[in-house]
Amino acid sequence: MKQLPEKYVRLLKLPVFVACLGPAFVLTWKGFHHLLGANPIDVITRTTGRWTLTFLLITLSVTPVRRITTMAWLIRFRRMLGLFAFFYGSLHLMTYVWLDKFFDVHEMLHDIAKRRFITAGMTAFVLMLPLALTSTTGWIRRLGGKRWQKLHRLIYFSAAAGVVHFIWLVKADLRRPLTYGAVLLLLIVYRVFLWIRGRLNSRPAAVQEAVRT
């Protein structure tokens, strides 16, 4: 299915959207049925945090998967996936602002300045903001494809800050955060590989010839 007719892409969007809402739905359902255990706020914080990172990594995987499978239509889902990363990130931040700090601005500023894992988490969120805001077709047009793409490379930094945030908050046993880190690294290495290959291929034939000999 290298090509997918437009109407199928449109048809697929709804089930994908619903699936992406799944984690939030499960969390809400469990919350109303008292199934979140002894410390529901802790569960909400961790779940939304993990899904933010997961969606960031899924979003970043779209291009490699698209290239490897040559299923070009996958790109049509990237914006939605990225916005879901932002959605879960916003829920995660709201849990902190509301349920953890109860809107105590002074306490939060103190936290951001002093606690490095909060600093990293806040950085990850702030880096997502311009991406979410400029995710519309109008903004792509206004910025121009090249500039827009450049700006949206911020997602790597956001994901990296997210992984660091996770590593820094764990008390012991880094296996889980490092798994996210490894996936991110793999995705970055793939991008670097493409970039180097692109550079080599774009050189004039004469130069390439010279390099070879």
Next chain:
Amino acid sequence: MAGGYYLRNHLDGGDTVQAGGAKLSGIVKSPFSTNETQTSLQDITNYNNYYEFSTDKYEPNGLSKNFRTRPWTVAIDGMVKKRKKLDIDTIMKLAPLEERIYRMRCVEGWSMVIPWIGFPLNVLIKQAEPLAKAKYVAFETIMAPDQMPNQRSREVLDWPYVEGLRMDEAMHPLAILAVGLYDDVLPPVDGAPLRLIVPWKYGFKGIKAIVKISFTDSMPPTTWNKMAPNEYGFYSNVNPQKDHPRWSQAMERRIGEFRKRPTLMFNGYGDQVASLYTGMDLQKNY
């Protein structure tokens, strides 16, 4: 079962042995107990750090269900008149069992109110007859990788788990060895058959499944301190003024409550224990 000896002595008339354990009888109330609302048994047993089983607080209860607590002996070691091994059933009869309803403050910022059943640690220490030069008490958890999955990996913590107290802290009447919870025998998830409770310190000082208690003249190593010395000190007294480097310790979430409440110095046991630390800089000796 090997615990029959103990069951004969402590079982209620009804002989009810429940899945969770056996009812303990002859429990005395204690003036040290708090009258705050107690955390439910469900929450106590299902939200708990027991890294030997899992680093997830929700998992140890299921993973520890079949943990063998009999036969069980505790080695009394180090600077004592005579080294020996005490059987758990002997230990349980060293003193009348008391109910101690204590606040428990976890270093992660949550707290509970838990009705432990146990006896003062100083009873066992007197029984052990430490030498005058002994200044510290060191505790060690069982090494049982066949039963404790995370002990098969050094990535989690440096096993076995070890903890320690200064002798005067250990002799303090608030420090207890717990063998029960909510009138029942201690469930495996909470450190059966024998664990330490020091209510004015962060929860991780309360070492579980103790197999060795030794006496020494130098400060013994403690697991979390070895892991991250700048985050966890030897004393680890509850102190809202001394932040953990990664989070504030000023507030805590009492399990079952929505809003956070302020954390109290020495977890609210300052009147009884503050004198142990007179003249010490608690910002440095955290």
